Amino acid sequence: MTLKISWLLFLIILGTSSSWAQMKSTVLIQSSDEDERVEVSIDKSIYFPGDTVIVGVNRRDSVTSAVITTSLMIEGTTLKYIGKSKHRAILPANVTPGIYPVRLSVKDSEGRRYRYDSDCAVTVEEFQDVEKLKNFIVLTPTPGSTDIRNAKTLDRDEVRNISVKFNRDSIKTQMGPQFVRITTSVLLRDGISASSYERRVMTFRSHGDPKKDRAMFIQYRTAYGQYANIRTEELDQVMVPVDSLPDWAILGIHIEPDYTIKIGAVDRSNTLTQYYRVRGPAIEVGFSLAVPKVLYDTRPNDPVDYGNSSAMIRFYFINKKTGNQFPVSAGLGVFGVNSPIDVGEGRGGFALSSFLDMAEMIRILNVGFTKKINFGLELDPFFPIKRKMRVLLVAQAGFSF
Numbered sequence: 001m002t003l004k005i006s007w008l009l010f011l012i013i014l015g016t017s018s019s020w021a022q023m024k025s026t027v028l029i030q031s032s033d034e035d036e037r038v039e040v041s042i043d044k045s046i047y048f049p050g051d052t053v054i055v056g057v058n059r060r061d062s063v064t065s066a067v068i069t070t071s072l073m074i075e076g077t078t079l080k081y082i083g084k085s086k087h088r089a090i091l092p093a094n095v096t097p098g099i100y101p102v103r104l105s106v107k108d109s110e111g112r113r114y115r116y117d118s119d120c121a122v123t124v125e126e127f128q129d130v131e132k133l134k135n136f137i138v139l140t141p142t143p144g145s146t147d148i149r150n151a152k153t154l155d156r157d158e159v160r161n162i163s164v165k166f167n168r169d170s171i172k173t174q175m176g177p178q179f180v181r182i183t184t185s186v187l188l189r190d191g192i193s194a195s196s197y198e199r200r201v202m203t204f205r206s207h208g209d210p211k212k213d214r215a216m217f218i219q220y221r222t223a224y225g226q227y228a229n230i231r232t233e234e235l236d237q238v239m240v241p242v243d244s245l246p247d248w249a250i251l252g253i254h255i256e257p258d259y260t261i262k263i264g265a266v267d268r269s270n271t272l273t274q275y276y277r278v279r280g281p282a283i284e285v286g287f288s289l290a291v292p293k294v295l296y297d298t299r300p301n302d303p304v305d306y307g308n309s310s311a312m313i314r315f316y317f318i319n320k321k322t323g324n325q326f327p328v329s330a331g332l333g334v335f336g337v338n339s340p341i342d343v344g345e346g347r348g349g350f351a352l353s354s355f356l357d358m359a360e361m362i363r364i365l366n367v368g369f370t371k372k373i374n375f376g377l378e379l380d381p382f383f384p385i386k387r388k389m390r391v392l393l394v395a396q397a398g399f400s401f
Contacts, residue, residue: 025119026060027104036060038068040102040120047124049095055079055087055102055120067107072100072122093173094207096215097126128176130257130264133272136170136178136203137255139163140237144253144274148187151250151275153321159251159276164201164238171205177220178203179227179258184240187250189323190372195243200258202227203235224261247280248323277323284316284325288374290398292335299390305347306336312353314400327360327376329353335380335392349384351392372399 024041036059043054055070070079070087074095079087100123104116140163144152164182171178179202186194202220207213217235221228240253255272257264290310297304312333317326331353337343343350358376375397382392 023120027116027118036066038104040070040104040118042102042120042122045123047091047122048127049091049093049124051091053079053089053091053122054082055089056085057087057104058085066109069105071103071105073103074100074122074124091124094212095124096207096212097124097219099123126176127174128263129174130267130270131171131175131178133180133255133257133270135172136167137180137272138165138167139240139253139274140165144276146273146275148250148252148275150322151277153277153279153323155279156245159245159278160242162240162251162253162276164240164253164255166203166236166238168203168206168236171203173205176204176263177216179224179261179263181256181258182238182240183254183256184242185252185254186242186244186246187252188246189248189250194246194249197241197243199238199241200226201230201234201238226260245278247278247284248318249278251276251278279320280318280323282318282320284318286314286316286400288312288314288331288398288400290374290396292378292394292396294336294392294394296393297390298392299388302388302390304336304349304384304387307338307342307348309337309339310335310351310396310398311337312351314353314355322364324364325357325360327357327364329355329357331355335382335394336384343385347385349382349387351380351382354379355396372401374398374400 023045024039027038027040039056039058039060041056044051047053053072057068057070059068072079072089074091076092077089077095079089082088099121101117101119101121104118106114106116108114141161142152142154142158179200182199182201183196185196188194202224204216204220207216213235214232217232221230242251245251253274253276257270259266288311290312291308292306292310294306310333312331314329314331316329318324319326333351333353334343334348335351335353337348342348355378356376357374359374376395378394378396380392380394381389383389
């Protein structure tokens, strides 16, 4: 236990010494025939854009008449003498985060000039906070819907061209880099999730200088390992990855800040979700198996031995806007049989079908209701073997494929 405490104290002392070294250092100035020690110090360990830097320059044991000036290698920054061996400068609002040593420029009594880099350094960090996504993110070329039941219906090619655009100039100046997680999901019409894909991307407010933007991009990519595979063009726009787009499937795009990067407070309401529907054909063909119950027969005096199943090829009409099937469908197949081949004199036969699907009416209101089940009322022109044609009113429940 004593060993652990001693090690912890050593780390604290080491870290304190490192910070102190950046805030204060001594430089030995040497010319051909004169030496002098100069103590250089700054007033804070960390600075932010727009902060004021105070640099102290104290000459110790001076025997020279050399003129000493100080400078920072930050574009647009000039250290001005304010008295009492102190110099002041205001950091530009667009300064690139980094470590900038304080440099001394010396002119000796004979007019010779010397330059010295001190160990005293100005560490500039940037303001970092999480911007509201709605302030700088839009989905192009067309926005989707925030309600999955009213998803925006687009052609397949239009859905594949959807991208997430970053309006970088809308990011406030003190927000810093924005790390974003984009999750795309494909939901089939029957409510089954087909695929899901996640991307992590980053952007930041442009500095107005491509070279500076490039430098910041490299710095962020190096600092945050999980973002090492991003590309510079993705600072402005990111294509939405989609592997498969079945007919009438719903594409969901969910965007949220990446809180694995410890920047700013966690705000779970700061999200952006849009839904798109992939347009499919206006008529679809399917197959259904059902258990029918004859409610009314127009020829009750000509009895038929109705079996307990029917098998139909069905034609479904699709709403071009919502992708929902109309509750009424048409069909053709065998009816009133115990098996599809059990068709004979007095038992079962062939039928045309007009089916009112109550289950589909529920699905129009509830996206999650399964597509496999159907139940409702059916009106069938029925053609039994060696019996007269009749019209049946039937209640049935079954499965569709």
